[in-house]
Each structure stands twice: as structure tokens, then as C-alpha cells.
Amino acid sequence: MIVNKDTIAQLAKENRRLDNRSLTEFRSPIEIETNISWTAEGSAKVRIGETVVMAGVKLSIEKPYNDTPDEGGIMVNAELTPLSSPEYEPGPPGMKAIELARVTDRGIREAKAIDMKKLCIIPGEKAWFVIVDIITINDAGNLFDAAGLATLTALKSAKYPVVDKETGAIDYKQKTDIPLPLTKEPLPITVYKINGSLLVDPTSEEEKTYDARLTVASDSDGTISALQKGGNMPLTIDELSKMLDIALEKSNFLREELNKALNV
Amino acid sequence: MSKIIVEERSIVIPGEILAEGMDFLPGDNTFRENNQIYSKVLGLANISGRVIKITPLSGPYVPKAGDKIIGKVTDIAFSGWRVDTATAYSAMLNVKDATSRFIRKEEDLSKILAIGDYIVVMITNVTSQNLIDLTMKEPGLHKISGGRIININSQKVPRVIGKKGSMISLIKQNTGCDITVGQNGLIWLKGSPDGEFLAEKAIKLIENKSHQEGLTEKIEQFLEKNKVNN
Amino acid sequence: MAYKKRLDGREIEELRPMEAKAGVIKNAKGSASFKIGKTWAIAAVYGPREIFPRFLADPTKGILRCHYTMMPFSGSGERIRPGKSRRAQEISMVMENALEPVVDLSAFPNSVVDVFVELPQTDAGTRCAAISAASIALADAGIPMKDMVSSVAMGQVDGTVIADLNYGEESYPAIVSDIPVAMLHNSKEISLLQMDGEITKDDLIKAMELAKVATEKVYELQKKALKEKFTNE
Numbered sequence: 001m002i003v004n005k006d007t008i009a010q011l012a013k014e015n016r017r018l019d020n021r022s023l024t025e026f027r028s029p030i031e032i033e034t035n036i037s038w039t040a041e042g043s044a045k046v047r048i049g050e051t052v053v054m055a056g057v058k059l060s061i062e063k064p065y066n067d068t069p070d071e072g073g074i075m076v077n078a079e080l081t082p083l084s085s086p087e088y089e090p091g092p093p094g095m096k097a098i099e100l101a102r103v104t105d106r107g108i109r110e111a112k113a114i115d116m117k118k119l120c121i122i123p124g125e126k127a128w129f130v131i132v133d134i135i136t137i138n139d140a141g142n143l144f145d146a147a148g149l150a151t152l153t154a155l156k157s158a159k160y161p162v163v164d165k166e167t168g169a170i171d172y173k174q175k176t177d178i179p180l181p182l183t184k185e186p187l188p189i190t191v192y193k194i195n196g197s198l199l200v201d202p203t204s205e206e207e208k209t210y211d212a213r214l215t216v217a218s219d220s221d222g223t224i225s226a227l228q229k230g231g232n233m234p235l236t237i238d239e240l241s242k243m244l245d246i247a248l249e250k251s252n253f254l255r256e257e258l259n260k261a262l263n264v
Numbered sequence: 265m266s267k268i269i270v271e272e273r274s275i276v277i278p279g280e281i282l283a284e285g286m287d288f289l290p291g292d293n294t295f296r297e298n299n300q301i302y303s304k305v306l307g308l309a310n311i312s313g314r315v316i317k318i319t320p321l322s323g324p325y326v327p328k329a330g331d332k333i334i335g336k337v338t339d340i341a342f343s344g345w346r347v348d349t350a351t352a353y354s355a356m357l358n359v360k361d362a363t364s365r366f367i368r369k370e371e372d373l374s375k376i377l378a379i380g381d382y383i384v385v386m387i388t389n390v391t392s393q394n395l396i397d398l399t400m401k402e403p404g405l406h407k408i409s410g411g412r413i414i415n416i417n418s419q420k421v422p423r424v425i426g427k428k429g430s431m432i433s434l435i436k437q438n439t440g441c442d443i444t445v446g447q448n449g450l451i452w453l454k455g456s457p458d459g460e461f462l463a464e465k466a467i468k469l470i471e472n473k474s475h476q477e478g479l480t481e482k483i484e485q486f487l488e489k490n491k492v493n494n
Numbered sequence: 495m496a497y498k499k500r501l502d503g504r505e506i507e508e509l510r511p512m513e514a515k516a517g518v519i520k521n522a523k524g525s526a527s528f529k530i531g532k533t534w535a536i537a538a539v540y541g542p543r544e545i546f547p548r549f550l551a552d553p554t555k556g557i558l559r560c561h562y563t564m565m566p567f568s569g570s571g572e573r574i575r576p577g578k579s580r581r582a583q584e585i586s587m588v589m590e591n592a593l594e595p596v597v598d599l600s601a602f603p604n605s606v607v608d609v610f611v612e613l614p615q616t617d618a619g620t621r622c623a624a625i626s627a628a629s630i631a632l633a634d635a636g637i638p639m640k641d642m643v644s645s646v647a648m649g650q651v652d653g654t655v656i657a658d659l660n661y662g663e664e665s666y667p668a669i670v671s672d673i674p675v676a677m678l679h680n681s682k683e684i685s686l687l688q689m690d691g692e693i694t695k696d697d698l699i700k701a702m703e704l705a706k707v708a709t710e711k712v713y714e715l716q717k718k719a720l721k722e723k724f725t726n727e
Contacts, residue, residue, distance in 0.1 A: 001412065003382050003408055003409070003410070003413050003452070004412050004413060005414065006410070007408075007411060007412050009409065011457060014457075016457055018461070019461070020457075020458075021463045036615075037534075037565070037567055037568060037615040038532050038615050038617075039532075039567060039568050039569055039570050039612045039615045039616065040568075040615070041567075043567065043614070046689065050266060050520045052519075054565070054614055056565060056566065056567030056568075056614070057567065058566065058567050058572070060572060060573065060574035077566070077576065079566075080542070080575055080602060081563070081610065081612055082561065082608070082610050083519065083522070083537075083538040083611075083612050084519065084521065084538075085521050086521060086540050087545070090561055090578070090610075092577065093576075130546035131573055133565065133566040133567055133573070133576070135565050135566075135612065135614075137519060137536065137612075138519045138520050138521050138522075139521065140520060140521065148658070170572075172503075172570060172571050173570060202653035275724050276720050277633055277642065277716075277717050277721070278596070278633050278638070278639035278640065278641060278642060278721045279596070279639065279640060279641030279642050279678075279679055279680055280717075281680075293638070295640065297640075302640065302641075302680070303637055304598065304638045304640060305633075305637075305638055305639070306633045306634065306636060306720055307636075320635065320636050321724065322523070322634060322636035323523065323636020323637070323638075324523070324541075324542050324602065324637075325600060336605075351542070352541065352542040352543045352544055352556070352602055352604070352605030352606075353544075353604075353605070354544070362650060392603075393603055393604060394602075394603060394604070396707075415615065417636075418635065437573075438652060444571065458627070475724050490545070
């Protein structure tokens with residue numbers, strides 16, 4: 001809504017928001033559930049405010065790629081379902097879904113969060129491949145962070161299925177208690193620039209107002225594993241530095257939320 | 265023998281039996297089949313004398329002539345503007361119904377209303393195919409600038425306005441906001457940021473609690489507790 | 495050796511544990527979550543809204559459109575590739591046929607009401623769960639309806655007519671039939687009927703009698719879910 005856009009921009013300048021949050025405050029509640037789907041090897045449902053996203057992990061055994069014969073692989077796919085917003089239509093993924101999937105994928109892959117070598121079963125012949133599907137249930141803004149959180153949670157909860165020793169076939173109905181070789185916990189945080197101010201966890205309306213955004217995937221020790229700048233306005237190095245500070249801090253905040261949820 | 269099956273103000277679902285026998289009459293959102301009267305929507309049962317009707321708890325806005333609504337300009341045509349009414353039907357606002365000023369043939373209509381602008385308008389005519397004509401020439405009809413627009417279920421609009429406008433006056437007084445309620449469920453709030461925020465919360469509270477008794481007291485208490493200094 | 499003892503120990507007419515909730519998706523006009531056993535359907539209703547492409551519009555009434563989707567990780571085997579399969583398209587169509595008899599869109603000519611159903615996990619009976627969820631979501635959206643539609647799969651395993659087959663029963667090594675049924679609550683008319691497998695006429699009629707009882711249990715839960723949305727606040 002253009003009226004609200006103007007007001008959002010004006011408020012941002014005064015460090016305020018339509019819903020009275022501070023600029024660096026996430027919406028509540030933040031809810032994280034695992035094992036929501038018995039058919040997935042790992043799954044999660046994440047809620048940030050009114051935004052709800054599910055992620056599911058499926059494992060399969062494939063031939064490794066020729067250039068990495070002793071490694072498995074990972075692929076992330078995202079579906080912006082028409083169930084989750086009146087703005088999405090049925091059909092193949094559009095640009096927004098592709099970007100969401102690729103940014104989430106890079107955050108995990110480039111951090112080497114999964115030990116790809118440990119996914120290998122027989123070099124050059126067989127390795128585990130991990131496919132994560134992100135499904136939106138209600139898009140009320142900030143899908144990047146919600147999808148990243150759901151993906152990491154689903155990966156953390158995943159267990160290998162039983163493999164028949166003789167035939168080598170996967171019995172998807174039975175799970176072992178062996179988790180994926182996850183070595184790090186990278187989480188993306190997206191910082192938005194609106195009318196000169198920097199803020200996190202935008203609502204859908206705020207998302208339509210931004211000048212620039214930066215998604216930063218980072219680890220608990222502050223290592224950055226993926227970046228994605230969006231929006232048609234440039235950023236100064238000074239702004240970039242501030243955005244990184246916010247992103248690293250909020251990444252730790254979400255990681256704490258995740259560990260709280262998983263230890264219950 | 266006739267009898268009422270549901271209680272006054274109870275929640276009923278589509279297809280639920282409300283009454284038996286011919287002594288009762290099916291009112292709004294109900295229908296008779298054989299000897300029974302059934303509900304046609306999810307709503308609250310409302311029995312007055314022999315008539316049973318259902319007040320819906322949700323559902324689409326049906327455009328009516330005389331209704332004031334808030335719309336969004338989506339296109340500029342040769343002789344006017346196409347307006348999104350937040351329903352399945354877009355409407356036309358003709359140049360002559362938008363302003364009493366003389367408009368020259370070659371004048372740029374986007375200088376008057378641009379795509380994306382929100383406007384408070386009145387429905388002047390609805391055809392059987394739900395083609396809608398609008399006017400912006402009556403008092404209180406205008407282009408919107410500043411403040412915020414929120415969206416509620418249009419079925420809750422009467423509760424937000426209240427009896428003779430009592431509810432909306434209550435909110436205006438306690439928040440210092442100007443509030444324009446569109447019958448299509450779009451509401452424009454303009455005041456201080458705190459005032460707008462409080463008004464939005466109060467209206468959302470009405471939307472969620474509209475089926476409960478003692479709504480006015482609840483809203484009074486809510487506004488009292490969260491008072492803003494204007 | 496007839497099928498006397500069910501694989502999961504249920505009585506022949508017993509449904510798996512069910513859960514239902516209305517109003518689970520904020521953006522939608524109406525929505526519902528419906529679980530039966532390990533099958534889970536989430537439904538959202540959008541509209542009445544403008545229909546695209548325009549030539550689909552009906553000037554006498556609004557159109558009901560259903561979209562059934564299994565999430566890629568919701569199958570009990572390998573990942574399902576995203577995108578409309580022929581199976582999903584057929585199920586979407588029979589869902590429309592199952593719901594249309596109760597939905598009255600005469601006040602909304604040229605418009606469309608879209609029902610989207612996503613399934614996060616499945617264990618047989620998915621189209622039935624989808625229809626039961628969709629019916630709650632349509633009512634929640636305030637769409638005029640003359641009745642609710644409730645749906646459960648009936649079946650016959652090795653000569654025994656049972657209600658609500660799970661995947662293990664669907665693939666039982668004997669003569670099996672899987673009969674998804676949807677019924678209108680008041681009239682007990684059948685608005686969805688399909689079958690895979692083999693069955694005698696007598697057993698089929700018996701299955702329909704059992705369906706009346708089974709769909710009634712679904713109906714009671716649908717009704718409860720809709721009313722709870724307003725009493726739990």
C-alpha cells in the first residue's frame with residue numbers, strides 16, 4: 001500500500017515502525033518445531049510472528065559428481081505456495097523463490113556446514129545426497145531468515161534411513177538414529193535499509209518499501225558464509241559494516257532460540 | 265410441531281439445523297429445506313420473533329450502492345480510473361465523478377489520481393454482474409495521504425463502527441486519530457504514530473472479539489490501559 | 495483367512511486419531527488443518543477474487559477451483575518432484591466435484607474461489623483429508639454453503655469392509671479395494687466416489703453404509719474445529 005509505504009519510510013527515519021517494534025527487534029513469537037513430517041528424514045516448522053515456513057529433508061543415494069568423486073551433495077529448493085499468500089500463483093518457481101532457495105543453499109553449502117566427504121559411501125560410486133524443500137505456509141515477511149532457520153533445524157533433526165545391506169535399497173519407512181554430519185550452524189539474517197535506517201525482520205509491507213537489503217549467513221564464531229545484496233539502491237562501506245554487526249548479533253540470537261527449542 | 269433448535273447468539277456452521285416446522289421463517293443467510301431451516305454460513309444465530317437469521321462471522325464484502333469504501337487506483341483509462349475495491353470486482357471512477365473542476369481533454373489524469381493512490385469513494389451503482397460505479401464528489405470523499413491503511417474482515421465493519429458510530433467515536437477520542445471506515449473492510453487511520461498504533465490494535469481487537477458480549481466495555485478498558493498522550 | 499484383526503489393532507469401523515483446527519493461515523480468507531493418523535492436510539481459501547484467465551469466468555456464478563499438492567517430502571518413499579503431476583490434477587478435479595454441490599457462489603458472478611491444499615505428510619487417504627480440510631476452510635472463509643462435506647476412505651481387505659485404510663492396509667497382500675468417499679452431512683448424498691481394486695456390489699453398498707457412520711465422525715470434528723476458533727479466544 002503506497003500510503004503505508006510513505007508512512008513506513010517516514011517512521012524509519014525516526015527509528016520507528018508501524019508495529020511499534022524497535023528497528024532491531026524480531027517479531028514474537030518465535031516458534032521452532034521439529035519432526036513435523038514422518039515421511040521426511042528431517043523436518044521443521046518455524047514461526048516468526050505471523051510468518052510460517054516448513055522445511056523437509058529427503059535423502060537419496062546417487063553417484064557422486066565426477067569432479068568430487070568422494071563427496072555427497074546438497075540441494076535446496078523453495079516453493080512460495082499460493083496457499084501462503086494471495087500474491088503467489090500456482091506454477092513453476094519465480095525469481096523470488098529461486099533467489100530464496102539459492103541464498104539458503106549457499107549459506108549452508110559455503111559454510112561447509114555438512115561434511116560432504118562423510119556423505120560418501122563408495123568413492124566414485126555411491127554417496128548420500130541431501131535435498132531440502134522449503135515450503136511457505138504463511139508469508140507475512142522475512143522469508144529469508146525464516147527459511148534459513150527452518151532449513152538448519154530440519155538438517156539438525158534429520159536421521160539416515162535404514163539401508164538394506166544386501167540390495168543397497170533405502171527403506172524410507174525406517175530411520176536409524178544416525179544424524180547428518182553437520183559441523184556448523186550457519187543462519188542467515190537479512191538487514192533492510194529503509195529511508196536511511198537499518199532494520200531486521202520486516203513485515204510484508206516493510207519488505208515492499210526497502211531501498212536495499214543484505215542477507216548475511218554467519219556461523220556462531222562470526223564466519224560469514226554467504227551474502228546477497230538486494231534492492232536497487234547502493235550501500236556504502238560504512239552501512240555494510242553496520243549491517244554486518246546487526247546480522248552477526250541477530251544470527252546468534254536466532255541460534256539461541258533454536259538451541260532452546262531443540263533442548264526442550 | 266415447530267421448535268427452535270439453536271440458542272440465541274450461539275455459533276452455527278453451514279448446514280446446521282436452526283429450527284423445525286413451518287411456524288418459523290428463514291431470514292438472512294438461512295434457507296428452508298423440507299420442514300427444516302438451516303444455516304448457510306458460519307455465524308451467530310439471531311432469533312427475532314418468528315424470524316431466524318445468521319450474522320456471519322466472516323465472508324466476502326458484497327458491494328452495495330450508497331456504501332462508502334476505500335479503493336486503490338490500479339489503472340488509468342481514457343475517461344477515468346480503474347479502482348481495486350478489495351473484492352472480486354474492480355470499479356470505474358469516471359472523470360466527471362472525481363472532481364467538479366473542468367478537465368481539459370488532453371489533461372494528464374495521473375496528476376489528479378495516480379496508479380497506487382488510495383481513495384475514499386462512494387458506490388453509486390452496482391449491476392447484476394457486479395460492475396461498480398463510483399463517485400468522489402460527495403463530502404468526505406477524497407484521495408488519501410499520510411497515516412496508515414489497515415484491512416479487516418468486512419463482516420466486522422458494523423461492530424467497528426458501533427451503534428450510531430459509538431465504537432468508532434470511542435476510539436477516535438482515546439487515540440486522537442482521524443478514522444475513515446470503508447464498508448469493504450479497509451480502514452484509514454491518521455494521527456500520531458502512537459495513536460495510530462493504538463487505534464489499529466483496538467480495531468483488530470474488535471475484529472477478533474466481535475462475537476463476544478460486552479465488547480464496548482472491553483475496548484474501553486483496553487484503551488484506558490494503553491492511553492496515549494497526544 | 496479373512497482380514498479380522500487390523501494391522502494397527504483398530505476396530506473395523508474405527509478411524510485413526512483425528513485433529514482439526516480452523517484459521518491456521520493468517521493471509522487466507524479461511525483455512526484449516528486436518529490430521530487423520532499420519533496423513534495431514536492444510537487448506538487455505540482465497541477469494542472470491544478476479545479470475546485469470548478471464549475466459550474461464552462464468553457470468554452466472556463464481557467458480558470453485560481446487561489445487562491439491564503433496565509437499566516434496568510428504569511421500570513415504572523417495573522425494574516427490576515439485577510441479578503438477580497428473581495424479582495431483584485429477585485429485586484437484588474430484589475435490590472440486592466433491593465440494594461444488596454444497597457451495598453457493600451465485601452472489602459472485604465472474605469470480606473464483608481458490609482452495610489450496612498442501613500435505614506435509616501422508617499415510618493414505620490424502621484426497622479425503624484434503625476435502626475434509628477444504629470444507630472447514632470454506633466455511634471459515636464465510637463462503638455460503640448449504641452443508642458441510644466430510645470425507646473418509648472406505649475399503650475392503652480380504653473380504654472385510656473397513657473404514658479409513660492406512661498405507662499398510664492399502665498394500666496388504668490380498669484382494670484389497672480402496673474407496674475414497676465424501677458425503678454431504680444432512681442428506682448423506684455421495685459427492686466423491688472412486689475405487690481401486692476389486693469388490694462385490696454387496697460389499698460396496700456395505701461400505702457406503704459404513705461411510706455414513708465414518709463421515710459423521712469427521713463431521714463432528716469439523717464442527718468442533720469451526721466453533722472452537724471462536725470459543726478459545
